[in-house]
Amino acid sequence: MDRSFPTLLTLGDCEDESNRFVQMFVHYKKAYCYYSCSRDVLKSSDVVGKIVLCYQLAIASSSPPKRQFPQAAIDVQEAGGKGIIFIYILHYIDDICNSTVCVFVDYEIGKQITDYVTNTRSPLVKVSLTQDMVGSGVMSPRVAAFSSNGPSILFPDIVKPDITAPGFLILAAVKDSYKFESGTSMSCPHVSGVAALLKAANPQWSPAAIKSALVTTARTANAYGFPIEAEGVPRKLADPFDFGGGHIDPNKAADPGLIYDVDPEDYFKFFNCTYGPSIACDLVDSRLYRLNLPSISIPDLKKTPLTVWRTVTNVGDTDSIYRAMVESPPGVNMVVEPSVLQFNASTTANTFAVTFTPLQMVQGAFNFGSLTWFDDGKHAVRTPIAL
Numbered sequence: 227m228d229r230s231f232p233t234l235l236t237l238g239d240c241e242d243e244s245n246r247f248v249q250m251f252v253h254y255k256k257a258y259c260y261y262s263c264s265r266d267v268l269k270s271s272d273v274v275g276k277i278v279l280c281y282q283l284a285i286a287s288s289s290p291p292k293r294q295f296p297q298a299a300i301d302v303q304e305a306g307g308k309g310i311i312f313i314y315i316l317h318y319i320d321d322i323c324n325s326t327v328c329v330f331v332d333y334e335i336g337k338q339i340t341d342y343v344t345n346t347r348s349p350l351v352k353v354s355l356t357q358d359m360v361g362s363g364v365m366s367p368r369v370a371a372f373s374s375n376g377p378s379i380l381f382p383d384i385v386k387p388d389i390t391a392p393g394f395l396i397l398a399a400v401k402d403s404y405k406f407e408s409g410t411s412m413s414c415p416h417v418s419g420v421a422a423l424l425k426a427a428n429p430q431w432s433p434a435a436i437k438s439a440l441v442t443t444a445r446t447a448n449a450y451g452f453p454i455e456a457e458g459v460p461r462k463l464a465d466p467f468d469f470g471g472g473h474i475d476p477n478k479a480a481d482p483g484l485i486y487d488v489d490p491e492d493y494f495k496f497f498n499c500t501y502g503p504s505i506a507c508d509l510v511d512s513r514l515y516r517l518n519l520p521s522i523s524i525p526d527l528k529k530t531p532l533t534v535w536r537t538v539t540n541v542g543d544t545d546s547i548y549r550a551m552v553e554s555p556p557g558v559n560m561v562v563e564p565s566v567l568q569f570n571a572s573t574t575a576n577t578f579a580v581t582f583t584p585l586q587m588v589q590g591a592f593n594f595g596s597l598t599w600f601d602d603g604k605h606a607v608r609t610p611i612a613l
Contacts, residue, residue, distance in 0.1 A: 227392050228366040230359045233329050236352040237342050263298040274306035277351050279339055327353050369456040369468045370394045376467030382525035383514035385612055389440050390469035391416040420476045427480055434488035439479040441520040442607045444472030465594045466610040483605030484538040486520040523612045531583040540569040548599040555593035555613045559583040
C-alpha cells in the first residue's frame with residue numbers, strides 16, 4: 227500500500243568536535259538477506275546502554291529470520307543493550323521488543339550503517355520516533371517477498387496466482403485493539419469484499435465472471451506509471467507468477483466490458499482432470515489450459531504450434547467492437563483469430579483461437595506476454611500469458 231512507517235536514524239561521532247550528524251530515513255522493507263546477533267559476540271562486547279547493529283551475513287543462507295530476530299532481541303536485552311537495528315522486518319515485533327528500541331533496515335541501508343560504524347572512532351546514533359508516510363513518497367504497490375509465487379507445481383497449466391491485493395502491514399482489528407498484520411489473511415478480505423460488491427452490482431454474474439472481471443481489469447503499473455515490482459533477491463519487475471493479472475482495481479472490475487465465463491460442468495472436468503489423463507477427463511488431451519479461464523499457461527510448448535480457444539461474453543455496451551492487441555512472449559509467435567470481435571443484441575458471446583509457435587527451442591524457463599481486447603477506449607480486457 228502507499229503507506230510506510232520510516233524511522234529517522236541520525237548518525238554521528240561523539241568524539242568529533244564538529245559532531246556533524248548524517249541523517250537517513252529507514253523504511254520498513256523486506257530485507258535482501260537474513261541476519262542475527264550472536265550471544266557469544268554480545269558477551270564479549272560492552273553493549274550496555276548501546277544500540278546494537280545486527281549484521282551477520284554468514285548465517286544468511288542457513289537460518290530463517292523468524293527464528294533469528296526474537297533470539298537476537300532477547301540476547302540484546304539480556305546484555306543490557308538499549309536498542310537493536312536489525313537488517314530485516316517482521317510484522318509481529320511489538321510483542322517481542324517491549325521497551326527496547328527496534329529498527330529494521332534492509333541490506334543496502336545496513337551496509338551503509340556498517341561502513342559508518344567501521345570508519346568512525348566513536349559511532350553515535352539517535353533514533354527518532356517512527357513517522358507515518360502516505361502517498362507518492364512510497365513506491366507501491368509492490369509484491370511482498372513472502373507472497374506465494376507461481377508456477378503452480380501441481381497444476382502448471384493454470385496461472386498462479388489469479389490476482390494480488392493489499393496484504394502487507396494492514397491495520398486489522400485484534401480482540402479489543404488493533405494491530406498491523408500481513409499475509410493472505412489480510413489480502414483475502416480485500417478480494418472477498420470486492421467480489422461481494424460486484425455480486426451486488428451484477429446479481430446475474432457467476433463466480434467465474436466475477437473472477438474474470440477482477441483478473442482482466444487489474445493494474446500492472448502504479449498510479450504514477452511505474453511497473454509494479456516484486457520484492458526478493460534481487461528485486462524485479464513483477465510478472466504473472468508474482469501477481470497474476472495484476473493488482474486489484476475494484477472500480478474497473480465493476481465494468482470489465484468482456485468476461486470469461488465458466489460452465490459449472492467445467493468445474494467437474496477440472497476435478498476429473500486433476501487425476502491425470504483418464505477417460506473421465508473431458509478436456510481436449512486432458513489439459514487444464516483448455517478451461518475458459520481469463521489467463522493462459524502452457525508449461526511445455528514444443529516445436530509444433532499449439533492452439534487454445536477462449537470464449538468471451540459481452541457485459542458492456544450492447545453494440546461493441548473489440549480489437550486484439552498481442553504482446554507475444556519472447557521467442558514465440560502468437561496469433562489471435564479472429565482479431566476483431568463484434569457484439570450486438572443477438573451476438574453476446576464470441577469464441578477466438580490463440581496459436582503459439584516457438585521461434586526456437588528453449589528449455590527451462592517461462593516467458594510472459596498478454597492478450598488485450600480494446601473497444602473504443604472505454605475497456606481494456608487483459609489476459610496474462612505464461613509459456
